[in-house]
Amino acid sequence: MEKLTLDIGGTPILHEIDLSVSPGEILGVIGESGSGKSMTALSIMRLLPEGARLGGAIRLMGNDLAACGERQMCGIRGREIGMVFQEPMTALNPVKTIGDQVAETVLVHTRTGRREAMEIARRTLERVGLPADRFPLSRYPHELSGGQRQRVVIAMAIALRPKLLIADEPTTALDVTTQAQILKLLQGLVREDGMGMILITHDLAVVAGLADRIAIMRQGEIVESGPTLDVFETMRHPYTRSLFAASVHQPLRHRPPEPERQMDPILDVRDAVRIYPPRGRTLWHRPPAVRAVDGVSLAIRPGENVGLVGESGCGKSTLSRAILALEELQGGEIRLFGKTAGPHMPNALRAGIQVVFQDPFGSFNPRWTVARLVAEPFHLMQRKPVDAAARVIEALEEVGLKAEDAHKYIHEFSGGQRQRIAIARALITRPELIVLDEAVSALDVSIRAQILDLLADLSDRLGISYLFISHDLSVVRSITDRVMVMKAGKIVETGPTDDVFNNPQHPYTRELIAATPMLSTALSARRERSSDND
Amino acid sequence: MSMPAPHPTKARSLRRAVLGSRSLMLGSLITGVFVAMALISFVWTPHSYASLDIPNKLKGFSSDHWLGTDMFGRDVMSMIMVGARTSLAVALIAVGVGVLAGVPLGLFAAARRGSLADEIVMRANDLVFAFPALLIAILITAVFGPGAVNAIIAIGIFNIPVFARLSRGAALSIWQREFILAARVSGKGKARISVEHILPNILNTLIVQTTIQFSLGILAEAALAYVGLGAQPPTPSWGKMLADSQTLIALAPHVAIVPGLAIVLTVLGLNLMGDGLRDVFDPRLQRGRR
Numbered sequence: 001m002e003k004l005t006l007d008i009g010g011t012p013i014l015h016e017i018d019l020s021v022s023p024g025e026i027l028g029v030i031g032e033s034g035s036g037k038s039m040t041a042l043s044i045m046r047l048l049p050e051g052a053r054l055g056g057a058i059r060l061m062g063n064d065l066a067a068c069g070e071r072q073m074c075g076i077r078g079r080e081i082g083m084v085f086q087e088p089m090t091a092l093n094p095v096k097t098i099g100d101q102v103a104e105t106v107l108v109h110t111r112t113g114r115r116e117a118m119e120i121a122r123r124t125l126e127r128v129g130l131p132a133d134r135f136p137l138s139r140y141p142h143e144l145s146g147g148q149r150q151r152v153v154i155a156m157a158i159a160l161r162p163k164l165l166i167a168d169e170p171t172t173a174l175d176v177t178t179q180a181q182i183l184k185l186l187q188g189l190v191r192e193d194g195m196g197m198i199l200i201t202h203d204l205a206v207v208a209g210l211a212d213r214i215a216i217m218r219q220g221e222i223v224e225s226g227p228t229l230d231v232f233e234t235m236r237h238p239y240t241r242s243l244f245a246a247s248v249h250q251p252l253r254h255r256p257p258e259p260e261r262q263m264d265p266i267l268d269v270r271d272a273v274r275i276y277p278p279r280g281r282t283l284w285h286r287p288p289a290v291r292a293v294d295g296v297s298l299a300i301r302p303g304e305n306v307g308l309v310g311e312s313g314c315g316k317s318t319l320s321r322a323i324l325a326l327e328e329l330q331g332g333e334i335r336l337f338g339k340t341a342g343p344h345m346p347n348a349l350r351a352g353i354q355v356v357f358q359d360p361f362g363s364f365n366p367r368w369t370v371a372r373l374v375a376e377p378f379h380l381m382q383r384k385p386v387d388a389a390a391r392v393i394e395a396l397e398e399v400g401l402k403a404e405d406a407h408k409y410i411h412e413f414s415g416g417q418r419q420r421i422a423i424a425r426a427l428i429t430r431p432e433l434i435v436l437d438e439a440v441s442a443l444d445v446s447i448r449a450q451i452l453d454l455l456a457d458l459s460d461r462l463g464i465s466y467l468f469i470s471h472d473l474s475v476v477r478s479i480t481d482r483v484m485v486m487k488a489g490k491i492v493e494t495g496p497t498d499d500v501f502n503n504p505q506h507p508y509t510r511e512l513i514a515a516t517p518m519l520s521t522a523l524s525a526r527r528e529r530s531s532d533n534d
Numbered sequence: 535m536s537m538p539a540p541h542p543t544k545a546r547s548l549r550r551a552v553l554g555s556r557s558l559m560l561g562s563l564i565t566g567v568f569v570a571m572a573l574i575s576f577v578w579t580p581h582s583y584a585s586l587d588i589p590n591k592l593k594g595f596s597s598d599h600w601l602g603t604d605m606f607g608r609d610v611m612s613m614i615m616v617g618a619r620t621s622l623a624v625a626l627i628a629v630g631v632g633v634l635a636g637v638p639l640g641l642f643a644a645a646r647r648g649s650l651a652d653e654i655v656m657r658a659n660d661l662v663f664a665f666p667a668l669l670i671a672i673l674i675t676a677v678f679g680p681g682a683v684n685a686i687i688a689i690g691i692f693n694i695p696v697f698a699r700l701s702r703g704a705a706l707s708i709w710q711r712e713f714i715l716a717a718r719v720s721g722k723g724k725a726r727i728s729v730e731h732i733l734p735n736i737l738n739t740l741i742v743q744t745t746i747q748f749s750l751g752i753l754a755e756a757a758l759a760y761v762g763l764g765a766q767p768p769t770p771s772w773g774k775m776l777a778d779s780q781t782l783i784a785l786a787p788h789v790a791i792v793p794g795l796a797i798v799l800t801v802l803g804l805n806l807m808g809d810g811l812r813d814v815f816d817p818r819l820q821r822g823r824r
Binding site: 351357362 | 711718
């Protein structure tokens with residue numbers, strides 16, 4: 001493969017983008033949502049939405065793709081250029097076997113017979129780490145985990161050994177340990193096949209560890225590009241600097257004096273057990289019940305921020321729902337402010353604990369005004385306070401919004417603003433404990449940094465405790481005093497945040513920390529490598 | 535504390551949305567004409583709808599009889615006006631019965647998803663659904679005798695499972711959303727959440743279905759009248775008019791075409807209105823409309 005240049009001018013989405021990838025090279029394209037990075041990928045594939053107009057030239061080994069007709073493009077997609085999408089859950093057809101789906105790429109583009117295509121599919125699946133004995137071609141997507149599905153998607157993309165592989169946020173939907181495996185796989189495939197890869201991501205740490213060169217995009221423009229190490233070391237453009245600063249951001253915390261051990265915990269969970277009834281039960285067959293939370297004990301003292309870390313399916317969300325008294329426990333006890341908590345606890349007790357959810361788009365009733373949304377927890381009080389409207393405005397201003405915003409609808413706000421509204425809603429009853437369930441996971445890094453600052457500030461000023469649930473270790477590290485690591489319904493390690501991160505005791509904690517892409521470690525490893533070469 | 539001035543664009547944007555939606559305007563216009571005709575018929579009709587004038591039977595359009603006369607010399611215009619009354623009233627009340635009984639049932643079933651109550655409600659709905667509307671109507675009229683009231687009951691019963699199923703299905707997907715969890719954290723019970731959160735969010739689906747059921751109700755009333763199970767003479771009804779005139783279609787086509795057209799136009803108007811209303815009621819769609 002020669003050089004791929006991409007110029008798109010004229011459209012207001014992308015301005016004069018110049019990119020090039022050489023064989024065997026990984027180009028990282030970084031940008032926040034709306035920066036046009038996905039549109040760039042779709043332009044290369046010519047899979048643009050209706051009405052899009054493309055200018056400039058896209059050259060793949062000398063052929064101008066921008067000038068190709070749809071029929072020619074169909075021959076190029078999948079054969080010359082492969083693509084890996086973000087969401088492995090929806091990128092596969094659920095009613096076709098994985099073998100068929102990988103073979104489909106082969107059958108569409110070459111004159112091979114079905115048996116031969118299946119043979120190629122078999123070999124490709126071996127290459128992406130799905131051996132025949134455990135993953136026969138006849139498997140269906142729903143029988144695989146997220147990481148395994150992403151391997152199938154990758155197999156589809158590389159089945160014909162394309163010259164260029166475009167990976168659009170390939171690991172964003174995956175757990176850290178899975179992410180590490182997939183990134184390693186992609187890197188290996190690029191080296192073996194000598195194909196070029198464009199890795200599109202919002203995560204600087206991922207790119208720093210993997211890409212040879214990077215391009216940073218913002219509002220449809222490339223603000224800076226060059227070899228990875230150069231870009232990170234010089235950071236000529238202010239946006240690069242701000243992106244970098246946001247990624248390693250540590251919210252300023254005036255840590256309250258070490259909470260006294262004698263102080264009664266506001267939340268005290270003892271041996272909590274949550275069992276889900278078995279699914280797929282028939283008259284003759286009874287599958288075992290799922291112990292989603294299996295004997296968990298924890299305590300949060302006033303003013304303390306506690307992190308709960310674990311991968312998806314470890315039971316952390318189930319635990320949070322039990323703490324929020326949304327679900328009944330099958331064993332153990334949860335005490336809030338010294339009183340037993342449960343789904344039937346009085347509203348006055350409930351008012352002391354509030355929650356912020358992950359999805360800034362799903363956690364609001366789209367038909368309510370912000371004022372009504374924020375005021376909803378007033379329902380917990382005996383009667384609505386007389387100054388309810390004033391308190392709504394106070395809460396909005398507390399989180400950095402304006403009083404006028406109270407009369408708008410939720411769709412008028414961006415993701416970061418919505419998360420501020422969610423925090424305002426959680427603050428309105430002046431609770432002592434807020435459960436943050438992946439509250440910043442869906443946000444761009446710069447917005448995430450702002451929200452973390454806000455949370456740290458609120459906790460300092462109002463003395464609120466947080467139970468901070470996340471899969472993102474770097475976020476948890478920045479805002480918590482104590483951290484607990486959860487695996488398969490059990491807490492495997494707990495301790496002061498710095499101790500756990502610097503000196504992890506449990507093997508699982510070590511594995512998690514090793515798998516988490518860290519910008520600083522990735523960069524220093526890179527520096528070492530380049531100095532070795534000199 | 536001074537309340538900020540009410541959001542200035544809200545009322546205006548709503549008005550703009552209403553005026554801007556062509557289907558809503560057209561639909562309301564057509565429906566409005568028929569509603570107006572039905573209302574005016576209470577105080578005035580060009581002629582008495584029941585007065586027979588055999589010598590002037592099957593006349594064409596004229597200044598005296600705007601839409602001509604039927605085989606008994608009755609004024610078609612007057613009959614259409616009074617018939618609109620029957621059709622709209624029957625359809626409206628029948629759909630009302632369906633909504634008022636079906637939606638709460640559906641919301642209840644969704645709130646107690648998977649429970650015994652859910653099963654009982656939904657299986658009972660299936661049972662009603664298993665009988666065609668016309669069969670229920672014939673059953674009821676066989677027992678209680680034909681008439682407008684019994685037609686209303688028959689069509690209304692048929693509407694209940696439609697709305698129950700629709701609201702249950704729509705509500706189930708809303709129950710999965712995080713803002714429901716947020717409401718539960720705010721200590722709200724299932725009934726309250728159903729009314730405050732679920733209902734507003736399934737409203738546009740319900741509005742569209744209501745207009746569809748409304749037009750189906752008009753058709754059902756016409757069908758019942760056509761087979762002689764609806765409103766009884768001398769009360770005119772569009773379906774009855776169609777039935778009476780079908781043998782004369784070659785001789786005086788307008789006598790059949792006019793009531794047929796009235797049915798078609800009302801159904802069309804209601805459907806257009808439903809589409810338009812759905813767009814207007816959805817705040818998410820308001821911003822895009824200029």
